[in-house]
Amino acid sequence: xxxxxxxxxxxxxxxxxxxxxxxxxxxxxxxxxxxxxxxxxxxxxxxxxxxxxxxxxxxxxxxxxxxxxxxxxxxxxxxxxxxxxxxxxxxxxxxxxxxxxxxxxxxxxxxxxxxxxxxxxxxxxxxxxxxxxxxxxxxxxxxxxxxxxxxxxxxxxxxxxxxxxxxxxxxxxxxxxxxxxxxxxxxxxxxxxxxxxxxxxxxxxxxxxxxxxxxxxxxxxxxxxxxxxxxxxxxxxxxxxxxxxxxxxxxxxxxxxxxxxxxx
Amino acid sequence: xxxxxxxxxxxxxxxxxxxxxxxxxxxxxxxxxxxxxxxxxxxxxxxxxxxxxxxxxxxxxxxxxxxxxxxxxxxxxxxxxxxxxxxxxxxxxxxxxxxxxxxxxxxxxxxxxxxxxxxxxxxxxxxxxxxxxxxxxxxxxxxxxxxxxxxxxxxxxxxxxxxxxxxxxxxxxxxxxxxxxxxxxxxxxxxxxxxxxxxxxxxxxxxxxxxxxxxxxxxxxxxxxxxxxxxxxxxxxxxxxxxxxxxxxxxxxxxxxxxxxxxxxxxxxx
Numbered sequence: 001x002x003x004x005x006x007x008x009x010x011x012x013x014x015x016x017x018x019x020x021x022x023x024x025x026x027x028x029x030x031x032x033x034x035x036x037x038x039x040x041x042x043x044x045x046x047x048x049x050x051x052x053x054x055x056x057x058x059x060x061x062x063x064x065x066x067x068x069x070x071x072x073x074x075x076x077x078x079x080x081x082x083x084x085x086x087x088x089x090x091x092x093x094x095x096x097x098x099x100x101x102x103x104x105x106x107x108x109x110x111x112x113x114x115x116x117x118x119x120x121x122x123x124x125x126x127x128x129x130x131x132x133x134x135x136x137x138x139x140x141x142x143x144x145x146x147x148x149x150x151x152x153x154x155x156x157x158x159x160x161x162x163x164x165x166x167x168x169x170x171x172x173x174x175x176x177x178x179x180x181x182x183x184x185x186x187x188x189x190x191x192x193x194x195x196x197x198x199x200x201x202x203x204x205x206x207x208x209x210x211x212x213x214x215x216x217x218x219x220x221x222x223x224x225x226x227x228x229x230x231x232x233x234x235x236x237x238x239x240x241x242x243x244x245x246x247x248x249x250x251x252x253x254x255x256x257x258x259x260x261x262x263x264x
Numbered sequence: 265x266x267x268x269x270x271x272x273x274x275x276x277x278x279x280x281x282x283x284x285x286x287x288x289x290x291x292x293x294x295x296x297x298x299x300x301x302x303x304x305x306x307x308x309x310x311x312x313x314x315x316x317x318x319x320x321x322x323x324x325x326x327x328x329x330x331x332x333x334x335x336x337x338x339x340x341x342x343x344x345x346x347x348x349x350x351x352x353x354x355x356x357x358x359x360x361x362x363x364x365x366x367x368x369x370x371x372x373x374x375x376x377x378x379x380x381x382x383x384x385x386x387x388x389x390x391x392x393x394x395x396x397x398x399x400x401x402x403x404x405x406x407x408x409x410x411x412x413x414x415x416x417x418x419x420x421x422x423x424x425x426x427x428x429x430x431x432x433x434x435x436x437x438x439x440x441x442x443x444x445x446x447x448x449x450x451x452x453x454x455x456x457x458x459x460x461x462x463x464x465x466x467x468x469x470x471x472x473x474x475x476x477x478x479x480x481x482x483x484x485x486x487x488x489x490x491x492x493x494x495x496x497x498x499x500x501x502x503x504x505x506x507x508x509x510x511x512x513x514x515x516x517x518x519x520x521x522x523x524x525x526x527x528x529x530x531x532x533x534x
Contacts, residue, residue: 034298036406038435061439066450068431069439071464099403099436142407 037145038063040098041239043179044074045229046149047193048159050216052250053151055091056226057179058234058261059243061098070242070263072098076105077247077254078150079112079123090128090152091247091254095179096166097145104144107135125152129162129170136168143167147178152249159249181233181240188232192225193217219248227259234262300352300413302326304337305492306449307348307417308482310457311427311442311467312475315503316419318346319479321487322511323494324353330494338498340507342367345391345420346500347398350446351434352413359398359412366397391420391428391502395438403436411435415446419502427467427502442467445482448490453482472501480516487515488522 041062046055057074060067074095080088092108094101111131115123123131129150136144148164163176175193177185190196195212203210217225226246233240244259266272275283302324309318324332332353339347339360347363349356366389374388389397395418405412411434422428430440442464443457460478461467479499487493495515501508 034406034409034411036409036411036435038437040437063437066454068437068450069441071441072439097435097437099399099406099438102438103403103436 037097037100039096039145039180040068041180042074042095043177043181043185043230043233043237043240044093044095044147044149045175045177045185045189045226046093046151046161046163047175047189047217047222047225048151048161048173049219049222051153051157051159052219052222052248053091053153053159053161054219054222054226054246054248055093055149055151056230056244056246057093057095058230058240059245059258060239060241062239065238067242073245074101075245075247075256076109078105078109078128079116081113081116086253087122088254089122089249090125090150091249092132093149093151093178094146096147100144101146101148104135104146104148108132111135125150125154125160125162128152129160129172132162132164133168133170136164136166140167147182149176149178151247153251157251177229179240181237184233184236185229188229189225223248230261300355302331302353303492304335304350304353304356305490306445306447306453306486307337307350307415308445308449308453308457308479308486309348309417309419309429309443310461310470310475310479311429311464312461312470312472313468314427315472315501316346316427316429317472317475317479317499317501318348318417318419319483319497319499319513320348320350321483321494321497323492323496325492328492330492333494333496336498336511338500338509338511339363340500340509341391341394341420342370342389343506344502345389345394345418346502346507346509347394348417348419348446348500350415350417355412355414359414359416362401390422391418392422392430394418394420395428395430395432399432399436399438402432402434406435417444417446419500421502421504425504448493449482449486452485452489456482456485472503476501480513484515484518487518488520 042058042060044057055075059071059073061069061072075091075093077085077088078090078092092105094104112123112128132150143166145166150162152160154160160172161176162170162172164170175189177189195214198212199209200212230244241261242263244261246257248255304324307320309316318338320337322333322335323330324335337349341347341363370389398416402412413434415433417431419429429444431444432438442461445454457478461470483497487495497513498511499513
């Protein structure tokens with residue numbers, strides 16, 4: 001452009017068409033960048049039993065130090081035929097950024113419904129788990145900022161829990177805690193569900209110590225553990241509280257209970 | 265003589281200097297709203313026995329300048345719901361136009377059929393539907409990195425004909441509660457409203473008069489403490505009979521006696 005200039009002294013732009021410099025911000029000026037993510041706090045938990053799975057989450061929704069809502073469920077039934085999801089057999093829990101969690105849930109639910117219509121049968125937990133991983137990884141470079149846990153019963157009728165990171169890495173586990181108080185609850189679960197660091201007294205010295213034998217927990221024991229875990233988390237984490245939503249998945253369907261937690 | 269037609273009729277560079285075209289910026293990355301400019305402050309709302317009360321003041325600020333003092337930030341929808349906007353005013357006006365189109369389409373699609381209980385609302389979109397629509401719209405815009413810089417409250421009735429109140433913000437985060445407040449109201453008004461409607465059951469026992477009184481009290485507290493607020497405000501009451509909207513309410517019985525006792529900042533030296 002400048003080489004055709006009428007005025008050889010001015011080596012800058014000649015016309016009012018735009019070919020000016022891209023940035024006209026002064027030196028040191030701060031530019032406000034939009035951050036598409038926030039953390040809405042809360043915590044989730046899932047434990048698999050021999051023939052059941054218990055999923056749980058608190059119902060507080062925060063932003064910063066404010067409580068936005070005291071009743072905002074984090075557990076969703078997935079893949080039912082109706083809007084009330086009464087014939088669903090899979091539960092998804094999401095924690096992290098609430099809007100992404102909601103979007104993720106709607107995506108997975110729509111896909112499970114499509115599967116049902118196409119194949120004439122509900123999706124297995126295993127298939128649903130793989131699909132959820134794919135959904136998350138499809139947004140690898142603009143991720144859903146949500147920690148998901150999927151629960152249900154596997155083909156043999158055993159309890160199944162699949163846990164995820166925001167970009168889709170997943171594994172099947174016996175138990176998993178997610179969200180704000182995950183670091184508080186998970187060690188408790190390691191000890192109480194998988195009997196980590198529990199040894200038979202006087203069974204030996206050092207490495208000769210015998211580990212306590214693992215056994216599947218009963219449903220009552222698991223429900224008690226869940227309540228204790230959340231009571232502990234509420235005490236020590238400000239983003240957890242208000243209500244405990246718990247879903248128990250058995251071969252007879254999904255039972256849902258809502259219990260109060262401390263509201264402070 | 266310049267033989268290029270593009271240059272004819274334009275100020276000559278050798279006389280006026282080169283034209284600074286940098287502000288035109290048609291190349292380079294697309295820049296969307298990066299910050300709100302003209303803004304509205306808090307919107308507050310509380311559910312009661314048979315409806316919802318919502319209020320927001322009539323001020324649009326330009327930074328700390330009280331720029332426009334007659335801005336209507338509560339907007340009725342189809343005569344059955346109310347939408348309250350906090351945040352950027354131009355984005356609010358965009359949404360307002362968009363909702364107008366939606367309301368017209370909706371009114372054409374479902375023609376009014378008068379029933380025994382009175383005239384039916386034009387269209388079938390209730391507040392819960394509208395909130396879902398707005399939350400999807402806001403989430404889509406944030407995912408495109410072109411957010412509508414608003415916090416929105418939606419009041420009305422849900423599909424079960426129960427009072428409905430919900431919020432959505434610029435990131436698409438949507439939630440409901442018996443009482444809601446945006447901006448400064450979340451810190452100053454929400455604790456007061458929660459005293460009267462902590463749970464849905466509490467809200468279902470609250471009378472209309474009590475709810476209006478609480479909201480007016482909260483608007484007063486906000487005017488006392490929020491520097492970007494105004495004593496002229498709009499208040500809307502949504503019931504099954506429709507929306508009663510007063511856009512020129514004046515804050516009453518203010519008492520600034522407490523201000524004398526404030527110490528620690530300002531001009532006093534003690």
